[in-house]
Amino acid sequence: MTPLVELIDISIAFGGIKAVDHVSVDLYPGEVVGLLGHNGAGKSTLIKCLSGAYRKDSGEIRINGRKVEIENPRDARALNIETIYQTLALADNLDAAANLFLGRELTTGFGFLDEARMEAETRRIMGRLNPNFRKFNAPVSALSGGQRQSVAIARAVYFNAKILIMDEPTAALGPQETQMVAELIGELKRQGLGIFLIDHDIHAVKELCDRAAVMKNGQLVGIVRVDEVSEDDLLGMIILGKKPDTLAA
Amino acid sequence: MPDTAQRLDATEPRRGLMDALELDTRLLGMIGAFVLLCAAFNLVTDGRFLTPRNIFNITIQTVSVAIMASGMVFVIVTRHIDLSVGAVLAMASAVMGVTQTWWLIKVAGLPLGSPLIAPLTMLAGLAVGTAIGLFHGWLVGYQGIPAFIVTLGGLLVWRNVAWYTTSGQTIAPLDPTFLMFGGAEGTLGPAWSWILGALAALGAVWAIWSGRRAKLAHGFRVKPVWAETALAALVTGAILGFVAVLNAYPVPAAKLRRMFEARGEVMPEGYSIGHGLPISVLILLLVAVVMTVVARKTRLGRYIFAAGGNPDAAELSGINTRLLTVKVFGIMGFLCGLSAIVAQARLQSHPNDIGTLDELRVIAAAVIGGTALAGGVGTIYGAILGALIMQSLQSGMGMVGVDTPFQNIVVGGVLVLAVWIDIQYRKRVGMRQ
Structure with missing residues (x-):
């Protein structure tokens, strides 16, 4: 089977510092790959060249086996790559519907915004993702962390993402909301999406992911199947920067 | 599930009169302040303030600043500022003065009083304003120079390019058709x-x-x-x-x-x-309607407010925020050109100091009207009401016989007070920023 995404030999440097140093990772349909590492290990930087926020210095990106160039977030969206950022990337002064459709607004025949239809669509998808959501006419600054997260996820899901990038999706959430996100990830996997999950939390990665890629100082330590390693093994990879002895052979 | 959610929502009970009307309490406050102001001046001037004549005059005096203030809303909402609007107005006005009295007559050979003079002149003014605005926007958006610096430089540059364009002279008399756009001459x-x-x-x-x-x-x-x-x-x-x-x-x-x-x-x-x-008021009302529709009903307006609320989010959502900046300043420049038509026609000449200090009046009008300098918040009608309040204040104080220096002191105080009240209001209703 062709991988959905292949990041091949990617390097990105800021000034003299190699933030990402010849890293290769792939992702298959229906799979969740966790990216683990300390702050500054390069995992966010690596993934941002897939989401179009940064441009790689060298290396190659393939989607469904085809080489692509991603210069900006618009290119990424055109390839059905959706990103849910750690900072959520919502415009606080706008309401849920405006944020959900930001950059892809529905319009009437005359080219004007079709607010009523956007709100109706927002109500429909939020009814599925977060049935308790009510604040459709309030700016998202008035929402709780979980509500904001569900708006961000709704945005990715609504536009038929094939590849989903989630940057610490549960960092700001309570236990119940975390559970909701976990169920959602399971649902999206069944639909055949490929998901990159960036996280600090080893427990969450072991729970939600199929494979984990561990990075340290911009380099790839290794990629392991999460059911073949223990949480301690993963921790060792993050801290020591080497694969566990059991797999080394 | 979504169906029940909607039905629940639709039958949710109304809490009181204000909730039923769904009115903007902030707007109501401004209108209340304005009504109070007018009533007070009317009392002090023994009924001379609220005469048809004075209302007519205040209205036509407000137009020029109000047109630019509606553009300034977009500029400030995207977290920029434009200090050059008075100078750009002067530049457009200088070009229009020279166009109708010299270029079209002496160079292009049109007879005096030709019906082509007014439209060609206005086209020239609008083109100059728009071009300067687009250029400012390019410097800010694509070259990354802060708008404060670009337009501070622009203030000095255009005011004095305008000076050279007319050799510092007042240009008059103007084309009679053109004068109809000033106010009393064209109703x-x-x-x-x-x-x-x-x-x-x-x-x-x-x-x-x-x-x-x-x-x-x-x-x-x-x-x-x-x-x-x-x-x-x-x-x-x-x-x-x-x-x-x-x-x-x-x-x-x-x-x-x-x-x-x-x-x-x-x-x-x-x-x-x-x-x-007056035709000039009609132009202002048209600008107000078009700008409000742009702000609320078009992608451009949506992106302007999104970029002001969270520039990173706008960029990551695939919005070209650099091009957006160019468009916003282009609109501002176009409106400066339009204001120049009204201002010059109202003064029936192009004086060298036309539009001096207008940048401060325009920014003050937008801010009094509730545009937040932090970005993301502002309304067109608010800015126009802000311009009207400032003009009424100045005109009323003039009628009462307040000294000019003291008039400026009051206007300055009102500006700061208005923003303070706005901050207190936002705290009260729990809005962020």
């Missing part, structure tokens, strides 16, 4: 004013009705019928009342006599006619 007369007023009222009622229909079609909560009716009646009353006041200000007899003489007729004894809606 529609009572009949056309009533017709336009009626059309505007019908349009407003239609907008309220179609908005309600769209909401009902999707099963959203709508206002009670009585609230919609009351709102429609209020808007209709305000529009027709405004027209009635402008129609009640008669054209001076001497001027009427001249007009009849110009047509080779004799004015009938006791003949009198009201001014009606």
Whole structure:
């Protein structure tokens, strides 16, 4: 089977510092790959060249086996790559519907915004993702962390993402909301999406992911199947920067 | 599931009168302050402040600043500032002055009084304003120079390029058709004013009705019928009342006599006619409607507010924020050109100091009208109301006989006070920023 995404030999440097140093990772349909590492290990930087926020210095990106160039977030969206950022990337002064459709607004025949239809669509998808959501006419600054997260996820899901990038999706959430996100990830996997999950939390990665890629100082330590390693093994990879002895052979 | 959610929502009970009307309490506060201000001046001047004549004058004096203030809303909402609007206005005005008195006549060879002079002149002014605005936007958006610096430089540059364009001279007399865009020289007369007023009222009622229909079609909560009716009646009353006041200000007899003489007729004894809606005010109202539609109903407006609320989010959502900046400054420049037409025609000349300090009046109008310098928040009607409040304040103090220095002190104090009240209000209702 062709991988959905292949990041091949990617390097990105800021000034003299190699933030990402010849890293290769792939992702298959229906799979969740966790990216683990300390702050500054390069995992966010690596993934941002897939989401179009940064441009790689060298290396190659393939989607469904085809080489692509991603210069900006618009290119990424055109390839059905959706990103849910750690900072959520919502415009606080706008309401849920405006944020959900930001950059892809529905319009009437005359080219004007079709607010009523956007709100109706927002109500429909939020009814599925977060049935308790009510604040459709309030700016998202008035929402709780979980509500904001569900708006961000709704945005990715609504536009038929094939590849989903989630940057610490549960960092700001309570236990119940975390559970909701976990169920959602399971649902999206069944639909055949490929998901990159960036996280600090080893427990969450072991729970939600199929494979984990561990990075340290911009380099790839290794990629392991999460059911073949223990949480301690993963921790060792993050801290020591080497694969566990059991797999080394 | 979503169906039940909507039904629950639609039957949610209304809490009190204000909730039923869904009115902007901030706007109501501003209108309240404005009404209070007018009433106070009227009391002090023994009823001279709220005469049709004075209302007419305040209205035409507000137009130039109000047009630019509506553009400044977009600039400030995207977290930028434009200090150059007065200078750009002067530049556009200088080009228009030279165009109609020199280039078109002496260089292009048009006869004096040709019907082509006014439209070509205005086209030149609008083109100059737009071009300068786009250039500022390119420097800010694509070259990354802060808007404060670009437009501070622009203030000095354009004010003085304008000086060289006219060699520092006042340009007059201007083309008679062009002068009609200044205010008192070009009014529609009572009949056309009533017709336009009626059309505007019908349009407003239609907008309220179609908005309600769209909401009902999707099963959203709508206002009670009585609230919609009351709102429609209020808007209709305000529009027709405004027209009635402008129609009640008669054209001076001497001027009427001249007009009849110009047509080779004799004015009938006791003949009198009201001014009606000035063309310049019509332009402002058109700008207000178009800019409000852009802000609320188009992608461009949505992106302007999104970029102001969270520039990173806008960029990551695939919005080209650099191009957006160019567009916003381009609109600002175009409106400076439009303001230049009105300002120059009202003054019936191009004086070298036209538009001086307008940048501060325009920014103050937008800020008094509730535009937050932090970005993401602002309304067109607020900015226009802000301009009207400032002009009324100045005009009222002039009538009362307040010294000019003290007038400026008061306007400065009001600006700071307005923003302080706004901050307190936002804290109260729990809005962020």
